[in-house]
Amino acid sequence: MYAKGQTVISYMEQLAPKHLAVPDDRIGLQLGTLQKEIKNVLVALDVTEEVIDEAIRIQADLIIAHHAIIFRPLKSLTTDSPMGKLYEKLIKHDIAVYISHTNLDVAEGGINDWMAEAIGIQNSSPLEDLHTENLYKLVVFVPKTHHEKVLQAILGAGAGAIGDYSHCSFNIDGVGTFVPGAGTKPFIGSEGQMERVEEVRIETIVPASVKSKVVQAMLKAHPYEEVAYDLYHMDLKGRSLGLGRVGKLAEPVSLQTLVDTVKEQFDVSTVRVVGDLNRTVKKAAVLGGSGSRYVNLALFKGADVIVTGDIDYHTAQDALMAGIAIIDPGHNIEKIMKPNTAKWLRSKLEQHQYETKVHASEINTEPFQFV
Incomplete structure (x- = not known):
């Protein structure tokens, strides 16, 4: 098919x-x-x-x-x-x-991440932030018998990420009460009678991008006919996405060594270079496409060099005076x-x-x- x-x-x-x-x-x-x-x-x-x-x-x-x-x-x-x-x-x-x-440039696992990985940048962050993801707090009450099933469904759908940690949640034992109304078909209890059930309150973080997926996974795994849950918008912000990447190299190298890496990884025979080829490079920035207007931003973020295309003459002169190196392998490295x-x-x-x-x-x- x-x-x-x-x-x-x-x-x-x-x-x-x-x-x-x-x-x-x-x-x-x-x-x-x-x-x-x-x-x-x-x-x-x-x-x-x-x-x-x-x-x-x-x-x-x-x-x-x-x-x-x-x-x-x-x-x-x-x-x-x-x-x-x-x-x-x-x-x-x-x-x-x-x-x-530009959506492929910005995306996690997109062009700028591929470029960063190619030259050995580790734990990179955006060079220019464009999007900061909203976060929600999900609270749901689950009978103890189904606690693990619902928890794994929620976390498996993408909830619970805090920084470099995943599957984060908080779980509190308690007692839930409810009276099933007329015509209901309760999983636990009888119509018209007060029911007390040992339940677990699950709390976890949900990024906006997977909010619907997480809620659907939770509802599917939950045994109750009517699920008691809350979603709170949080002031705390999630991951930032943007153009370019900046971060430390796996180990310090000379500018000449990085030039050789760029030529090999991006399959280009020549590059234009600004800076002393013998200088040591510890932190690097990359940006697919035309990067002239991002050189100062790379310098501000502590990069020793920026790898990008379409650098103009005056930007190169300014970079030389400012002390940041440039490797320009051309726009086509995208x-x-x-x-x-x-x-x-x-x-x-x-x-x-x-x-x-x-x-x-x-x-x-x-x-x-x-x-």
Whole structure:
């Protein structure tokens, strides 16, 4: 059985939820339809003519790309313009195009995390915070006989995370009272009679992102016809998500050693470097895409170097004077999203026993030549 387009995208949005994108970013379905079976998915950085030809060769029904093919509203769609020809070819071959851009940058386990891991950054945090998750306190009363079942259902659905700790909860024994009303079918007790039951009060933390999932898991596992529970919004905030990553390297290295690591991990033959190649680097920042406006932020957060693309001349001069090093391997290193996104989607589809295949594009869309 092949997955429908909407199903494939629902998995993609588990990795990179749309609400994480910066305002006005061009994300989501940009061309075609998701109301069809998807036999093959192609994951690409850019949608170029060569990438479309690749999609046609592998009989892809859907391209998931990082960079948008429609940047601003179209006033007309002519097929004799360069972009118009691309749209025409996609439509003629019934290939849908879905874009996951800054939401994939921001997401936990997304582009910036992949970049950080590639160069050895440990325990990274966002370079620029964009989203701080709201937290809720869940309180539910459970008969002792079902305490463990309900507790494990709640924690298994994603509740109970505090920092680097998971499955956190507090459990208090007590006595619950209730009178089943007319027409009820109580799990314990009889209609019209006061009942006293040994119960456990479970308290735990629930992130907003899994609130509905946790409540549904709790209700499904709970034996009572009417479940007594409360959800309190907390002033305490959860994890922060944002653009870029910053953190300490596994061990201090020279800038030259880090340059060699960047070239190897991101498969680039050359990089531009600002700073003394013999200096020691302990803390590093990364940011996929164009990072000129994030150099000062990386410096403020204590980074010795930032790895990012599209650094302009004056930003490089300012960084040199400020004492922060820069490694610029180009914008195209975001191609790290191709194999990693494909692997993630493939795992999800296989887990649900779909026959849909996911391919990482093999086309190099780097527009620059280095001569």
